Amino acid sequence: MATTPKSIVLFASGAGSNAQAMIRHFENNAVGRVVLLVCNNPKAGVLAIAEAHNIPFLLVDRTTFGEKLFLEQLNAYKPDLIVLAGFLWKINPELIHAYPGRIINIHPALLPKYGGKGMYGRFVHEAVVAAGDQESGITIHFVNEQYDEGATIVQARCTIKPGDTAESIGRKVLGLEHSFLPATAEYLLREQ
DSSP, X not given: OOOOOXXXXXEEOSXXXXXXXXXXXXXXXXXXXXXXXXXXXXXXXXXXXXXXXXXXXXXXXXXXXXXXXXXXXHHTTOOSEEEESSOOSOOOHHHHHHSTTOEEEEESSOTTXXXXXXXXXXXXXXXXXXXXXXXXXEEEEEOOSSTTOSOEEEEEEEEOOXXXXXXXHXXXXXXXXXXXXXXXXXXXXXXX
């Protein structure tokens, strides 16, 4: 007997390469299916990706993101897992309590280093270069009420070589993100 794929909701703010990796991974996957994209940037490239894959999306702003109506709209999709794939806003406590242990985030550093408000994308990679670190990587973690402080699910590392720049580190880290985020999401859905 075939089982119904579990529902994945993606939250994203930018170009959407992690969202694209998630969508591709779960397109023909019996474990899960991306059913909705939530975005806070009406100019984000991720919206075109959602449209190209016939995935509905909700645009939110600072006001609507905290409203009861948003939570009701989200609940209508019955998410088994919410994946922050480059979503730059802090998740409100109401949403965290509505989906305990079912919201994950990917961070482009080896937490607890280089986490917190304002630490995303190139800002993280520039900090890694400035510190002279010999490795960087990603952390996939559960979301709690503090930026980048939820329990770690998995970390993956890459070596930083002499001459690496924030841009070259960013490319290495993005490769890890595209590989590990879909695999981790699938693992979590299988464990539910």
